[in-house]
Amino acid sequence: MTGFLIAGTSSGVGKTTVTLALIAAFRKRGLIVQPFKGGPDFLDTGHQTLASGRPSRNLDTWMLDHESNRAVFASASQGADAVIVEGMMGLFDGKDGASDAGSSAEIARLLQLPVVLVLDAGKSARSIAAVVLGFELFDPQLNIAGVILNRVASDRHFHMLKAAIHSRCATPLLGWLPREPAIAIAERHLGLQTAEEQSAAHNAQRLDTLAQLAETHLDLDALLTLQCGMQFEAFASTPAPAAQxxxxxxxxxxxxxxxxxxxxxxxxxxxxxxxxxxxxxxxxxxxxxxxxxxxxxxxxxxxxxxxxxxxxxxxxxxxxxxxxxxxxxxxxxxxxxxxxxxxxxxxxxxxxxxxxxxxxxxxxxxxxxxxxxxxxxxxxxxxxxxxxxxxxxxxxxxxxxxxxxxxxxxxxxxxxxxxxxxxxxxxxxxxxxxxxxxxxxxxxxxxxxxxxxxxxxxxxxxxxx
Structure with missing residues (x-):
């Protein structure tokens, strides 16, 4: 099954934007997409549920043991053509500074998911290659399968960034998204505004714009080749009993x-x-x-x-x-x-x-x-x-x-x-x-x-x- 984890170099780089764009674009292609969110988050899951038409689920290696996370992942993925997990914070950020416990990296390993790394390129030039290289070298055993650049100023800016990354890094560049106010989700004191706050017409227009941007700027065919390595057959679902x-x-x-x-x-x-x-x-x-x-x-x-x-x-x-x-x-x-x-x-x-x-x-x-x-x-x-x-x-x-x-x-x-x-x-x-x-x-x-x-x-x- 197509599956990968969207990670970031830190919070605020655009993981949610990229995740929603990919969900919207894959659905436009007729695919059934099951979304997940790493960590204790109710706001991103609401937007993912709206974009996918399926309830998004939380994965969390601090609150839940490994077997429970696998069971949630396998059960919710039934009937889907692709699974997309949006990570939390930076890729290696978790419970403490000495390990990846509770991090997106731990979730990727647990569920055998390749990682697509999102970077905010809005104020970057050649130095962005040093960031990508650092993530490659930090844990060579983790499968970072591609990089997506967010908030790129122009096509010319992208080609400069592309040249820098290709000159020093092995990770494939899977595309970019431009600065686009129409796709931004406003924030407030607890995070993003909820999906329920906007009209159906507004949400539909934003998802359509995201899908068009993904088709134009991201290598969707390459992303669809990324495969989840976990064996789903080991997890059988149990039908709910009659309600009491x-x-x-x-x-x-x-x-x-x-x-x-x-x-x-x-x-x-x-x-x-x-x-x-x-x-x-x-x-x-x-x-x-x-x-x-x-x-x-x-x-x-x-x-x-x-x-x-x-x-x-x-x-x-x-x-x-x-x-x-x-x-x-x-x-x-x-x-x-x-x-x-x-x-x-x-x-x-x-x-x-x-x-x-x-x-x-x-x-x-x-x-x-x-x-x-x-x-x-x-x-x-x-x-x-x-x-x-x-x-x-x-x-x-x-x-x-x-x-x-x-x-x-x-x-x-x-x-x-x-x-x-x-x-x-x-x-x-x-x-x-x-x-x-x-x-x-x-x-x-x-x-x-x-x-x-x-x-x-x-x-x-x-x-x-």
Whole structure:
């Protein structure tokens, strides 16, 4: 199967642009493309999903063991003609400076993928050859199969760069992309703007432009000869059983930060995933047994979320039944009392948690985490451990009494030698909320525990009705 990993010399060189251009161009040629993103990223995966028409998946060698990464890769690639993995940061950047653990290079080795290296050539001339040569020599065992230059000023500029690279480097040059404002994706405090924020017409036009640029400037035929060496036959997929519970999932412009594998695992545990919009819907879907509210950008839609009084009432009424509600980051903020925006206004939300939140000027507690459950909760019994990550531009403020809240999590941060207690739960423990984005595959029992909590709550509701 055609397959390769798009890597960069660092963050910000244009990996996402090149990845989306290749997905769009291959689809124009009639190919089915399965995208992946290395690391804990929800924004790039959203754009990849839009471009490919297939859910993008995350690969992560810090959160998941090697076998789980291979299984995710093999399962999602079924039915595809080509697989494209977009790496994270620079090719060799990972957990520490002494190894490639947690890096794009480790993912490429694990999945036997050739690497296509993207460089920002916007301010480069002959020195770009030294950069390419350095990557060639840094790890000669890694298969760097080609180079793509991004933000090239002109055809003349490209030929100068090409001459420099050919004079000193062995890696083939697979083309270039010009500076083109029409294909840029705007950024904000957590990264790229989400795919959901632009109109369908705008997204279609941008993807069409990307595909045309790829056909014009990239050697697509050469890229299509690059092959993934992993044996997919060793990984058999298991069909999901009949659904036993219905889990409502908040999905719209305000809430879109989810690991797609979490949904797969919930389905495997017996759940039907039922999307709803806290922004646009006036009521919850019927016959739900649990709610799952992921992260996103509720701060950008705070007024509309707060003004949707019928949905807020429906969320409160659902909680009052004792059925489980699990929320992460932006979903937790939505369940809180209020959010103070950067303009100083305080916006009221559901009020299920006696917490207020405020937007901050910088990222708060960023990085990978390991979580241990201190007591039984919706995700499992005390002592259960799993992994996730934290990245947010908000924090809990202390002007509301939190004495009625339990804290189910002991969180250990990978980038700092510190721990903290978090994982806020209500007194009756049917609501669990945290800033941590959990990858359910880091502990195979999490999804099953949440489904079981939904089944138990439904049974209790029927008994007391």
């Amino acid at each position: 519970v219905r889990i409502g999932v908040a999905r719209d412009e305000a809430f879109s930060f989810y690991y797609e594998d979490n949904f797969d695992l919930l389905r495997q545990a017996g759940a039907e995933i039922v999307p709803f919009s806290p922004l646009h819907d006036r009521a919850l879907p019927p016959n739900l047994d649990a709610l799952y509210l992921g992260g996103g950008y509720p701060e950008l839609h705070a007024d509309s979320l707060s003004d949707n009084h019928l949905m807020l009432m429906a969320i409160r009424a659902f909680a009052a039944t004792g059925k489980p509600i699990y929320a992460e980051c932006g979903g937790m903020i939505y369940l809180g009392e209020s959010l103070r925006l950067k303009d100083g206004r305080s916006i009221s939300f559901a009020g299920l948690l006696p917490l207020t939140f405020a937007m901050t000027q910088r990222l708060v507690r960023f990085g990978y985490v390991t979580v241990e459950l201190l007591h039984d909760c919706l995700l499992g019994p005390a002592g259960t451990t799993f992994r996730g990550h934290s990245f947010h531009h908000s924090d809990v403020t202390s002007d509301v009494d939190r004495s009625t809240l339990s804290k189910a999590y002991r969180i250990s941060y990978s980038l700092a030698s510190k721990q903290e207690l978090e994982g806020f739960g209500t007194a009756d423990r049917n609501v669990l909320a945290s800033y941590i984005h959990i990858h359910f595959r880091t502990n195979g029992n999490i999804a099953a525990n949440f489904v079981e909590a939904a089944i138990t709550a439904r049974t209790n509701t029927m008994v007391t009705a």
